[in-house]
Amino acid sequence: MKRNIFMLAVILMIITGCSKPLSADRNTISADYYHTAAVTKDGKVLVTGYRSYSQDDVESWRHIVSVSSDDNHILGLKSDGTVVAAGNNAYGQCEVSGWTDIIEIATGFNFSIGLRIDGSVVFAGQDAYDVKECTWWKDIESIDANAYTAIGIRINGTYIGSGAGCDEYYNPDDPGIKDIADIVFGSGAIILNTDGTVVYNGEFADSVQKIREWTDITAVAGGLYHAVGLKNDGTVVAIGDNKYRQCEVSEWTGIVAISCGWYHTIGLREDGTIVATGDKSQDQCDVTLWEDIALP
Numbered sequence: 001m002k003r004n005i006f007m008l009a010v011i012l013m014i015i016t017g018c019s020k021p022l023s024a025d026r027n028t029i030s031a032d033y034y035h036t037a038a039v040t041k042d043g044k045v046l047v048t049g050y051r052s053y054s055q056d057d058v059e060s061w062r063h064i065v066s067v068s069s070d071d072n073h074i075l076g077l078k079s080d081g082t083v084v085a086a087g088n089n090a091y092g093q094c095e096v097s098g099w100t101d102i103i104e105i106a107t108g109f110n111f112s113i114g115l116r117i118d119g120s121v122v123f124a125g126q127d128a129y130d131v132k133e134c135t136w137w138k139d140i141e142s143i144d145a146n147a148y149t150a151i152g153i154r155i156n157g158t159y160i161g162s163g164a165g166c167d168e169y170y171n172p173d174d175p176g177i178k179d180i181a182d183i184v185f186g187s188g189a190i191i192l193n194t195d196g197t198v199v200y201n202g203e204f205a206d207s208v209q210k211i212r213e214w215t216d217i218t219a220v221a222g223g224l225y226h227a228v229g230l231k232n233d234g235t236v237v238a239i240g241d242n243k244y245r246q247c248e249v250s251e252w253t254g255i256v257a258i259s260c261g262w263y264h265t266i267g268l269r270e271d272g273t274i275v276a277t278g279d280k281s282q283d284q285c286d287v288t289l290w291e292d293i294a295l296p
Contacts, residue, residue, distance in 0.1 A: 026066040026077075028294040029268045031221075031261040032107070033071030034282040038274060039064050041292045045076055049261075049284030055087030065294070068145075070107035075114075077105045083114060093125030108145035108163070115143045121152065131163030146185040146222070157194070159183055169202045176212055186222025186260070198229055208239045223260035223278075230258045236267055246278030257296045268293055 028039040035049025043063045047056040053072040061084055066077040073087030073094055081101045085094035091110045099122055104115040111125030111132075119139045123132045134143075134150040137160055142153040149163040157179040159170060169189040171177070176199040182192040188202010190211075196218065200211045204225060211227060214237060219230040226240030226247050234254045238247035244263045252275055257268040264278030264285055272293045276285035 026294075026296050027068060027257070027259070028066065028296050029257055029259050029266055029274065030067045030069045030074075031259040031264060031266045031284070032069045033262055034279070034284050035069060035071075036259075036261065036264075036266055036274075036276065036284050036287055037067045037069045037074055038268075038287070038290060039067050039076075039294045041272065041294045043079070043294075045074075046287075046290055046293075047074065048286045050282040053088035057086040066105060068105045068107045068112075070109060072110070073107060073112070075105045075107055075112055077102055077114075081117070083112075085112065091126035095124045104143055106143050106145040106150070108150065109147045111145070111150075113143055113145055113150050115140055115152075119155065121150075123150075129162075129164040133162035137162075142182065144182075144184050149185050151183055151185060153180055153183065157181075159191075165189075171201055174199060174201065182220060184220055184222045186227060187225055188222075190220045190222045190227050192217060192220045192229075196232070198227075200227060204240065211239050219258055221258045221260040221265070223265065224262040226260065226265070228258050228260055228265050230255055230267075234270070238265065244279040248277050268295070270295070 030037045037047045045058040045061050055074045061076050063079045064076040065079050068075045076084045083096040083099045085096050093110050093112050099114050101117045102114040103117050106113050114122045121134045121137050123135050129148045131150050137152050139155045140152040141155045144151045149165050152160045178193040181194040184190050191199040196216045198211050198214045200208050214229050216232045217229040218232045221228045228238045236249040236252045238249050246265045252267050254270045255267040256270050259266050266276045274287040274290050276287050
């Protein structure tokens with residue numbers, strides 16, 4: 001799906017001569033560490049949870065179409081392809097005001113990355129573990145980031161990564177890996193194939209091998225020690241550590257998007273409301289009154 005949207009955006013820009021980007025992947029909800037963020041239908045942003053770095057200073061944001069949050073900062077992608085940021089800027093991770101033609105954003109620990117309509121990647125923040133090497137990438141259709149890792153999916157369905165864990169947790173010779181639709185990092189790599197099957201390689205691989213039995217998955221998300229999958233019928237499956245009940249999602253229905261923090265899981269319903277389960281120590285699951293959240 002992401003690949004089709006990306007290619008459609010490029011074709012439309014060529015035909016129409018449009019200089020503004022069209023979104024390849026709009027994440028209207030984002031959970032990370034101990035907080036949660038969401039984009040409303042009128043382009044504003046809601047934030048709850050751990051906010052010691054003023055990463056909830058988003059009241060003035062408007063025309064937001066996608067959001068990405070990390071433990072100490074948050075990014076918002078605007079409809080004109082520019083990006084805004086709030087929170088800790090100790091390493092320059094919020095210095096994104098000069099970015100243009102962005103169609104997707106992602107945040108890691110002390111860094112930010114953006115995908116341009118031409119398939120290149122921009123970077124701001126701390127270059128730990130050589131994660132900034134993502135700026136060398138080309139022909140990228142989708143990006144993600146977690147902790148000290150940046151991940152990219154190429155137009156041809158192959159994967160590229162920079163930073164910690166890329167080589168350790170990605171095995172292209174694994175027979176379970178086919179044509180990659182998406183990949184996210186929790187404690188390891190959660191790889192979604194275009195046929196709806198999922199592969200996990202990482203620290204707790206032995207305890208989650210049943211993830212390979214999942215079918216009809218359209219999206220994946222990863223917490224610190226748990227993995228979550230969204231099925232094409234709007235239900236959700238989860239596996240891994242359930243100490244904080246972060247895997248208790250079996251009764252969710254009508255879900256159109258998912259995201260994970262370290263110890264909590266959120267789901268966006270088709271009616272624009274959000275459900276959450278897991279650790280509530282920082283009010284990161286305090287989303288029951290949120291409504292009119294934009295659909296992806």
